[in-house]
Amino acid sequence: SDGTDRKAKEVASPLGLSVRGTGGEHTPIGADGTVDISPRARLFIKEKEIIQNLYDGISLLLEEEKKAGGAKSASADGPYAAFLASLDEVRATQPQNLCAKYLTTDLFNSFNDEQKAILEQCARTGVENPSSALGCYAMTPSDYDVLNAFFDPVIRDYHGASADSVHITDWDASDVGENGVLDMSKLGLDELSMRVRVGRNLSSFNLPGAMDRAERIEFEKTMLAAFDKLISMEEYGGHVYSLTPDFGNGEENPNKITDEEYQELVDAHIMFKNMDDDPYLKSAGIASDWPYGRGCYVSADKQFIIWFGEEDQLRIMCMKKGSPRARLFIKEKEIIQNLYDGISLLLEEEKKAAGE
Incomplete structure (x- = not known):
C-alpha cells in the first residue's frame, strides 16, 4: 500500500x-x-x-x-512518528536531556490520544532544543496529575529526590543560626548582595505555554488588583511597569512603558529580556504573544520585584545588601503572603459578582 x-x-x-x-x-x-x-x-x-x-x-x-x-x-503510532524518532535521536546523543530520557515510545503510547497531543506539546522544546537539561514544560496545572507517569520521574531526577520523597514547605527559620539569624559578617565578609526568588502560578489559569493573548491580558489585569494592595502599603509602595500595548477592545493600558523605558529597566536588571529571543521558551509556547501580558511590579525602595508573564506566571524576588541572610527569607515570605491575600480577595469578589 x-x-x-x-x-x-x-x-x-x-x-x-x-x-x-x-x-x-x-x-x-x-x-x-x-x-x-x-x-x-x-x-x-x-x-x-x-x-x-x-x-x-x-x-x-x-x-x-x-x-x-x-x-x-x-x-x-502514525502522526507522532517523526516526533518519537526525534526523541530517540535526542536520547542517544544528549543523555542530559531528561525529557528524552524518560519519554520513551512505550510510555508515550500508554497515554490516550488526547493525552498524547498534550504530551507532545509539553515535550516539544526538548525535541527542538536537544541541549536542554530538562526539556519539557507542563501546559496546565492538571498535566502534573494526568501525565504523572512522565512528569514525576523527570522532576525527581532533576531534583535528586527518591521515589518516596515528599516536598514540605517550611519557612520557619527560627532554629537556623542564632535565633534564626545567619550573619555573614561573622565570617569576616563585607555586605553582600543577596536575593531570594520564587516562582508561582495561579491554578485558575493555564500555564504560560498554553496561554493565548486574551488569557495573558486577563492574568495581568487580575494581578493589578494584588499589586494595588502592595502599592497601598507603606512598606512597599512602588509602581507597575507593563509591556502590554493595550488591553484590547479599545481599552488602554495605564501602566504601559516606552521601548526606551523598557531597555533602561533591562539594563538595570529589574526587567527580564525579550522572551522572543529565547529558543527554548519559543518552542514551549511560553514566549508567544510577546509582549502582551508581560511586565513587572517594583517596590519604592526597589528591594521587591515581581515579574509577571515570564517563564512562570509570577517571579517574586526580594533583594537587599547586608549580612543577616535569614531575614531576607522572612521578607520574601511576607510579600508572598500579602500578594496571596490580594489575589484571594479579588477572586472572592469576582465570585460574589458572578453570584456563585
Missing part, C-alpha cells in the same frame, strides 16, 4: 501473475494500494490452475498488507 509495484510483483510473480494499476496495462499501483492482478499465461495452463493461482496471490498479498499495516502501527 506504499504506491509502488515492487512488493506486489515480488509476491505475484512466482505464481505466474502480472501486477498493474486499475488504469490498464503498464499503469502503477495507486497510492491507496489498489492492484489489478491477472495471469501472464494465456496458453498451456488450465482454467482451474488460473483460479487457484489468483486465489493464492490474493491471499499472499493480503498477508503482506497486514504485515505492513502492523509494522506501521507498532513503530510510531
